[in-house]
Amino acid sequence: MSNLPPSMDPISVLDKAIADAPELIEDASTLAELEAVEGSIVGKDSPVGEVRRAMGKIDAALRPAVGAKLNEASSRVTKLIDARRQVLQAAEEVRQLSAEAIDVTLESIRLKRGAINLVQQTIDEVVDIFVGLGYQLASGPEAELAYYNFDALNTPPTHPSRWESDTMYLDWGDPSDEVLLRTQTSPVQARWMETHEPPVYIVVPGRTYRKDTIDATHLPVFHQIEGLAVDTNLKFSDLKGTLLHFAKEFFGQTTEVRLRPHFFPFTEPSAELDVSCFSCDGGEPGCRVCGGAGWLELLGCGMVDPNVLDAAGYDSTRLSGFAFGMGPERLAMTRHGIDSLRHFIENDVRFLEQF
Ligand code: DAH
Numbered sequence: 255m256s257n258l259p260p261s262m263d264p265i266s267v268l269d270k271a272i273a274d275a276p277e278l279i280e281d282a283s284t285l286a287e288l289e290a291v292e293g294s295i296v297g298k299d300s301p302v303g304e305v306r307r308a309m310g311k312i313d314a315a316l317r318p319a320v321g322a323k324l325n326e327a328s329s330r331v332t333k334l335i336d337a338r339r340q341v342l343q344a345a346e347e348v349r350q351l352s353a354e355a356i357d358v359t360l361e362s363i364r365l366k367r368g369a370i371n372l373v374q375q376t377i378d379e380v381v382d383i384f385v386g387l388g389y390q391l392a393s394g395p396e397a398e399l400a401y402y403n404f405d406a407l408n409t410p411p412t413h414p415s416r417w418e419s420d421t422m423y424l425d426w427g428d429p430s431d432e433v434l435l436r437t438q439t440s441p442v443q444a445r446w447m448e449t450h451e452p453p454v455y456i457v458v459p460g461r462t463y464r465k466d467t468i469d470a471t472h473l474p475v476f477h478q479i480e481g482l483a484v485d486t487n488l489k490f491s492d493l494k495g496t497l498l499h500f501a502k503e504f505f506g507q508t509t510e511v512r513l514r515p516h517f518f519p520f521t522e523p524s525a526e527l528d529v530s531c532f533s534c535d536g537g538e539p540g541c542r543v544c545g546g547a548g549w550l551e552l553l554g555c556g557m558v559d560p561n562v563l564d565a566a567g568y569d570s571t572r573l574s575g576f577a578f579g580m581g582p583e584r585l586a587m588t589r590h591g592i593d594s595l596r597h598f599i600e601n602d603v604r605f606l607e608q609f
Pocket residue numbers: 437438439440480481518520521553554555556576577578579580
């Protein structure tokens with residue numbers, strides 16, 4: 255009993271431990287604290303521990319009573335500790351779960367929804383108008399033979415558009431198998447007629463290339479939409495009526511058209527089509543859209559040159575046709591008052607999201 259205060263007998267030491275235990279244990283607020291409390295009540299160096307160690311030296315007559323008290327103390331303390339441990343463990347689990355929880359109510363990162371580019375929207379709209387008239391959608395290669403881009407379209411080897419300063423050649427040299435990036439969608443006219451029987455009513459959107467430096471009105475890569483109609487009795491009035499219908503559908507029902515004489519190698523006669531200004535209806539000096547001219551230049555067109563029909567193997571004495579070609583970038587610029595082609599390629603969302 256060396257370390258016990260001499261004044262205290264083992265029974266009262268144990269009674270005190272039993273009496274103090276509930277409050278001490280209840281006060282432990284973490285598992286680590288509880289372990290420390292357990293040690294302080296029944297551990298090796300606790301008063302109870304001292305009694306346990308001193309058992310051998312206790313009077314034999316007192317020993318059974320002290321032993322019984324010792325058992326009672328340790329079993330009561332163990333029960334209280336176990337109960338408290340369960341409570342603290344449950345609390346610890348709750349704490350850990352909430353610390354590791356994923357908050358599914360957090361706003362997710364949303365990718366902004368894109369839109370179809372204005373040029374493609376314009377192409378779709380134009381194609382729709384012609385499909386509505388019974389035209390078929392056609393396409394051809396962007397890497398094209400000089401034969402289809404020029405020769406089959408009645409464009410002689412000396413024509414300036416064939417110069418290397420204007421056309422991007424992929425394989426330049428022998429005119430019979432020169433490959434180039436097509437400068438127009440017109441070669442699809444020849445390709446289609448070579449492989450299809452008349453009548454022909456096709457609309458051909460596609461990408462085209464020219465050796466131009468980027469500025470407000472030029473892009474080296476741009477788009478065209480070609481139209482070709484070949485049948486047994488097509489006249490210039492059919493061309494005009496078709497394009498008038500297109501202009502009204504695209505710009506509005508009050509739109510008027512006018513044709514100005516022009517030249518294209520593959521049409522005879524050839525013309526440029528103007529539409530009346532949709533903004534001022536041709537009546538406003540200094541109009542923001544037409545500058546007061548009243549007319550907007552829209553596209554090239556004409557009656558298919560008989561040489562083009564013949565080159566494709568069609569009988570030009572029996573068939574006639576008309577063709578037209580327009581630029582969707584220009585259509586979109588005209589309609590929306592866009593001042594530079596650069597907007598189409600700069601990917602500035604402030605521009606793109608307006609359409
Ligand atoms: N291919 C011509 C160009 O790029 C546009 C054109 C004009 C197409 C008249 C045609 C047409 O089919 O008949 O300038």
